[in-house]
Amino acid sequence: MASGMVDRRASSISAPGLSSDDDAAALAKLGYKQELRRNFSMIEIFGIAFSIMGLLPSIASTLAYSIPAGPVGMVWGWFLASGFIFIVGLAMADLGSAMPTSGGLYWWTHFFSSPATRNPLSFLVGYSNTLGLVGGLCSIDYGFSLMFLSVIVIARDGNWTPSNGVIYATFLACVLCHATLASIMSKIMGKLQTVFVVMNFILIAATIIALPIGAKNRRNDGHYIFAQTENLTTWPTGWAFMLSWLSPIWTIGAFDSCLHLSEEAKNCVKAVPFGILMSIGSCWFFGFIIVIVLAATINPDLESVTGSKFGQPMAQIYFDAIGKNGTMGLMSLLFIVQFLMGISIIVAASRQFWAFSRDGALPFSSFFRHISQRFGYIPLRAVWGCAFLAAILGLLSLIAPAAAQALFSLAVAGNNLAWGTPIFARVVWGQRKFKPGPFYTGDRFSVPIAWVAIVFLVFGIILSMFPVEGPNPTPESMNYTVVINMAVWGGALAYYFIDARKWFTGPKITIASDNLTEEQEVAIREEGLDVKTIEGDVLSTDKDIEATGTAKSSGSDSDGDRKP
Numbered sequence: 001m002a003s004g005m006v007d008r009r010a011s012s013i014s015a016p017g018l019s020s021d022d023d024a025a026a027l028a029k030l031g032y033k034q035e036l037r038r039n040f041s042m043i044e045i046f047g048i049a050f051s052i053m054g055l056l057p058s059i060a061s062t063l064a065y066s067i068p069a070g071p072v073g074m075v076w077g078w079f080l081a082s083g084f085i086f087i088v089g090l091a092m093a094d095l096g097s098a099m100p101t102s103g104g105l106y107w108w109t110h111f112f113s114s115p116a117t118r119n120p121l122s123f124l125v126g127y128s129n130t131l132g133l134v135g136g137l138c139s140i141d142y143g144f145s146l147m148f149l150s151v152i153v154i155a156r157d158g159n160w161t162p163s164n165g166v167i168y169a170t171f172l173a174c175v176l177c178h179a180t181l182a183s184i185m186s187k188i189m190g191k192l193q194t195v196f197v198v199m200n201f202i203l204i205a206a207t208i209i210a211l212p213i214g215a216k217n218r219r220n221d222g223h224y225i226f227a228q229t230e231n232l233t234t235w236p237t238g239w240a241f242m243l244s245w246l247s248p249i250w251t252i253g254a255f256d257s258c259l260h261l262s263e264e265a266k267n268c269v270k271a272v273p274f275g276i277l278m279s280i281g282s283c284w285f286f287g288f289i290i291v292i293v294l295a296a297t298i299n300p301d302l303e304s305v306t307g308s309k310f311g312q313p314m315a316q317i318y319f320d321a322i323g324k325n326g327t328m329g330l331m332s333l334l335f336i337v338q339f340l341m342g343i344s345i346i347v348a349a350s351r352q353f354w355a356f357s358r359d360g361a362l363p364f365s366s367f368f369r370h371i372s373q374r375f376g377y378i379p380l381r382a383v384w385g386c387a388f389l390a391a392i393l394g395l396l397s398l399i400a401p402a403a404a405q406a407l408f409s410l411a412v413a414g415n416n417l418a419w420g421t422p423i424f425a426r427v428v429w430g431q432r433k434f435k436p437g438p439f440y441t442g443d444r445f446s447v448p449i450a451w452v453a454i455v456f457l458v459f460g461i462i463l464s465m466f467p468v469e470g471p472n473p474t475p476e477s478m479n480y481t482v483v484i485n486m487a488v489w490g491g492a493l494a495y496y497f498i499d500a501r502k503w504f505t506g507p508k509i510t511i512a513s514d515n516l517t518e519e520q521e522v523a524i525r526e527e528g529l530d531v532k533t534i535e536g537d538v539l540s541t542d543k544d545i546e547a548t549g550t551a552k553s554s555g556s557d558s559d560g561d562r563k564p
Helices: 002-008 021-028 042-053 055-061 063-098 104-112 118-155 164-184 186-214 222-227 237-243 246-251 268-297 302-306 313-358 380-398 401-411 413-428 446-464 481-498 518-526 542-548
Strands: 531-535 538-541
Touching: 021 268, 042 055, 042 186, 042 268, 042 313, 055 063, 055 118, 055 186, 055 246, 055 268, 055 313, 063 104, 063 222, 063 237, 063 246, 063 268, 063 302, 063 313, 063 413, 063 446, 104 118, 104 413, 118 164, 118 313, 118 380, 118 401, 118 413, 118 481, 164 186, 164 313, 164 380, 186 268, 186 313, 222 268, 246 268, 246 446, 268 313, 302 313, 313 380, 380 401, 401 413, 401 481, 413 446, 413 481
Parallel strands: none
Antiparallel strands: 531 538
């Protein structure tokens, strides 16, 4: 009955040609009208996450975390941490298949949390995730700047050092270029993800073939690769090994992009979990191969690698194995792939930015929620909002590398909080309200998987706040992650309790009651979220009507003057 109702109303909840009836109906059950065009296939949803992860460029950018622990840290640190990240992916895939929407993390938090906590927690998660994604954009584009400039340094035989101003100028040009490409290439963005994935594998293949051949006369033996421990920090050796986990934690950190693109995915209830698990699993497997090759070919004098005159440990590894010309070739391919990562992440970040604006939580939300028909049914203003915010935040790189690194930590600590909170809310407050989608880990395993994911994510937040070099850091070696993230989290909560609590009532909680079990409907009504009727283009709840006087509408203006 409910299914037939949704099918009959499909044309009223989606503009013609944007989506299939099933996908539009799935979104309507979450209270939203289909406003974005569903251009992404299941493989392309995997592609955007895998492209953002940018496996080899990300490993290259984070070698400073793993090399100090020696080959054991590089190899087994990668394997173990990636396994835990896959468990996080399983927990998120359960939710992503059940409730796929662009703002899923804060939506789930609001839906599953207790009445007293749902609004502030949802607000906190929304801001943490939005700024975490923009921090990821900053991190990727800053990494591109360093890799691009390192090629110039290599070409000049290490006799030139870029200033912070040159680094920022390169970073800014990269951000603006990414925003432009994300705006004008939206109609083929899904197809481009396949190209980006292929480019990633070309780079991976070139590296794992060229390095062993180039270093054939000095390759390290199996004992060195799998059992040699080092400690270039002043932390105990065991903790230096744990800090090596930051390399995979930084690298395999964009799987939520599958969720943010869910409203542009075909067959989203299957595409989202597939994209999450396939991207994590691919990075786990191929990353393990890459770090084994790096451990086999790295100079055993690890301090000479981390202190390379080229400014990039990966450049030194290439240089030692294949010489100047080979290094310039592979480093050039490396920064090209890093550049492609930036295109994908600004697309994902803009969808979360737009979704949070759609629910009125960001400043100037009415401006940023605009959908551009002319550019292919995309949140054009949200794309440029992300670019502008990244350009402002990137100014920290002019202060010092430590300040820039703290900013980029939003991509780890900020997103870990955003991923962990809805999983926690589900198992603590909302388990009875959870209705599985086509992908489900099962009643027996789903909750234990969720708890393991929560513990690991909390551990990841703590780990990201430790000074990497050791205790008693100097101002230059201090890890300012705790300062940046506490400012974001404290600022978001302060904003909520001072002002936003007066008007933020959460996302549009509009579940179709006929699609719930009796136990789930009772649980929802106990939370004060009684489902009412269908008004306009969306479903409405008692909470919505009580808060606004009318049912909420999820439509937004567009270039074509389309009204809700």
